[in-house]
Amino acid sequence: MSVIDLPALWRPENHQALFRLILDATARPGQGADLSPHLGGAHAALGALATFCDNTQTLADLTGTLTDADWRFLDVARAPADQAAFILAQGSDAPTFQPRLGTLDAPEGGATLIVKVASLTEGQPLILTGPGIKTTTSLHVTGLAPDWLTARARWCADFPMGCDMVLADDTSVAILPRTTKITEG
Amino acid sequence: MTHTEREHWGSALAAADPAAVTALAGRITARAKVEAMAPPREGLMLLQMRDSVAGSPFHLGEIPVARVHLRLMDGAQVAEGGAVLMSDDLARATQIAVLDAALAAGWREAPEIEALISAGQAARARTEADRALVLDRTRVDFQLLSEDDA
Amino acid sequence: MFPTDTMAQGHEGAEYGFAFLDEDAKRELRRSIFKAVCIPGHQVPYASREMPIARGFGTGGMQVTLALLGPRDCVKVIDQGADDSVNAANIRAFFSLTCPGVSGTTLTEAASVIQTRHRIPELPLRNDQILVFQVPYPDPLVLVEPNAATRRRMHGRADYARLWVKLYEDMVAFDEITISHRYPTRINGHYIIDPSPIPRYDVPKLHQADCLYLFGAGREKRIYAVPPHTDAIPITFADVPFTVEEFIDRKTGKRHCCRRCGATDSFLDEFPDEDGNRVFQCSDAAYCDSRLMQQEAAE
Incomplete structure (x- = not known):
């Protein structure tokens, strides 16, 4: 016996693979990334958290879906939504919180929102433009309350300050960095 | 029954004979299933200390730390244990966490684990005595220095 | 699919986790x-x-x-x-x-x-x-501002006025922007x-x-x-276009070419040959090699 066998989601090689998929999706906003080969059956939102969280970070779970075991494995401190570096939220519930937006000197302090949605392949398309997108691209999403888009537009109005969104359905993610402009198609 | 507090088991076992620790942990894991309660972590951590004059905290530097939190399951018997070592040896931290769990739950290997803890504590006491001797030679009495100057 | 591995695998490296860092x-x-x-x-x-x-x-x-x-x-x-x-x-x-x-x-x-x-x-x-x-x-603001906190504030507000002034001073003194690299x-x-x-x-x-x-x-x-x-x-001025190295031979008015592969569309390194003559060669070795291989295959 050397080291304990871990569930797939918590193995370093899967964190590397998840990160590369997430990085690619961040560099190309709106382009979905199928995380399922590296999740071991877990939700894609938990996959994104597992990629980024450790005992130096803070997380607010507004969905109440994280189990005790999830918290232990994430090894992340709990914080209220207005102070947390990462926020896990339910897309069907309109946002009622104010996330961290960073400062002009340190905009990287803006929160990363991980929002669970019903599907990233169906629904009315959102038209996206901005860095990472050649001309325009469309993102299909269901299970995201319309208030999210108005709240996001308000949070990201003063570049470089803002917050970055990871939309996650069961198996895949699409990412909206603060620079992406959204119009409803 | 051991009189050592649980918080000192890890440091004592880390000082005990490594081969004996490996063998005993191997026997326990041969019959019990091991499950991680949190991901085993191994890496550099900032060591915070307090200076002895003003008592203000400062970062001494980075130290390697290996940390394991696990659960043993042998039929209906369940034992939970952990270990944090100042080392980059995750395998060793895992073995010590296994012994920690078995002893805390009073499994049948408990007397052997207690013996290892006693041996480890004796080894630590010897090291500490040696270090105290070395340290004592470097002690300076500043009052005497100022008397010489006068 | 990938070419033959150029890295000698199989070294003893197991004492570290994958990719060295924890x-x-x-x-x-x-x-x-x-x-x-x-x-x-x-x-x-x-x-x-x-x-x-x-x-x-x-x-x-x-x-x-x-x-x-x-x-x-x-x-x-x-x-x-x-x-x-x-x-x-x-x-x-x-x-x-x-x-x-x-x-x-x-x-x-x-x-x-x-x-x-x-x-x-x-x-x-x-x-x-x-x-x-x-x-x-x-x-890039190190050129014009020594204090790191001030530079961070300037970046956040996209306040690059002093960088523009530095470029303008270049124009006044040398008639061109003198930054050759790290532009x-x-x-x-x-x-x-x-x-x-x-x-x-x-x-x-x-x-x-x-x-x-x-x-x-x-x-x-x-x-x-x-x-x-x-x-x-x-960054440049409306009346001073950004230009790149052209490698024009002043005598012939033509672009220098790579002495190995003959490329006229690559960035060239200039150095003296054995006889002290100026010669030019592709700086991107892989590009130069692949052109040579294509030429050999064509012959």
Whole structure:
């Protein structure tokens, strides 16, 4: 016996693979990334958290879906939504919180929102433009309350300050960095 | 029954004979299933200390730390244990966490684990005595220095 | 699919975890890279770790690459365009020791991650490739402002007036902008970055590229990024266009060509040959080699 066998989601090689998929999706906003080969059956939102969280970070779970075991494995401190570096939220519930937006000197302090949605392949398309997108691209999403888009537009109005969104359905993610402009198609 | 507090088991076992620790942990894991309660972590951590004059905290530097939190399951018997070592040896931290769990739950290997803890504590006491001797030679009495100057 | 492995695999490297850095360090790098891509051009601070080579020899680029690499990657390392210089060869050997499974290549088109010092490869990079720069000085405002906190404030407010003044003074004194490399480049209309010591010739390749560019400064502990399809405009004046090296032979009025492969469309290194004559050769060794092979195949 050397080291304990871990569930797939918590193995370093899967964190590397998840990160590369997430990085690619961040560099190309709106382009979905199928995380399922590296999740071991877990939700894609938990996959994104597992990629980024450790005992130096803070997380607010507004969905109440994280189990005790999830918290232990994430090894992340709990914080209220207005102070947390990462926020896990339910897309069907309109946002009622104010996330961290960073400062002009340190905009990287803006929160990363991980929002669970019903599907990233169906629904009315959102038209996206901005860095990472050649001309325009469309993102299909269901299970995201319309208030999210108005709240996001308000949070990201003063570049470089803002917050970055990871939309996650069961198996895949699409990412909206603060620079992406959204119009409803 | 051991009189050592649980918080000192890890440091004592880390000082005990490594081969004996490996063998005993191997026997326990041969019959019990091991499950991680949190991901085993191994890496550099900032060591915070307090200076002895003003008592203000400062970062001494980075130290390697290996940390394991696990659960043993042998039929209906369940034992939970952990270990944090100042080392980059995750395998060793895992073995010590296994012994920690078995002893805390009073499994049948408990007397052997207690013996290892006693041996480890004796080894630590010897090291500490040696270090105290070395340290004592470097002690300076500043009052005497100022008397010489006068 | 990939060419024969150029890295001697099978070294004893097992005493470290995959990719040398511990998982906490890699996770921290990944968080910083993520934020760097979300805020194009912003220098994100990170905890630059001690590496087994000295700071200033590419530790920033190495840490970014190590945070990216997985066993299915194919990596290329270049220094001034060459795969076989000391810095590149040693960094490649280090990846080979610490990343079992990762293959190495000298072919630009075969690499999934390319780490570079001072050049962008001639062959346009694809959307499945990442170019990682080794950056000695991440902040272009160092020229005009010594205080780091003040520079951060200037960046946040996109206050680059003093940088423009510096360029104007160049024009007054020399009739041209004298910056030959590390040319200040504005990303997505806000931040101005130091694109590392690439020649002016390579700066336009940052603009609206297909690939992702990541910059790692180990000594200065900063990571920044230029995402694909993002504006990257070298700063200049309306009446003073940005120009790149042209390699025009003053005698003939024609462009110099590479003495090996005859290329007239690549960045050329100039040096004296055995007889003391000025000669020119492609700086990108892989590009030069692939042209030579094509010519041999055609004959």
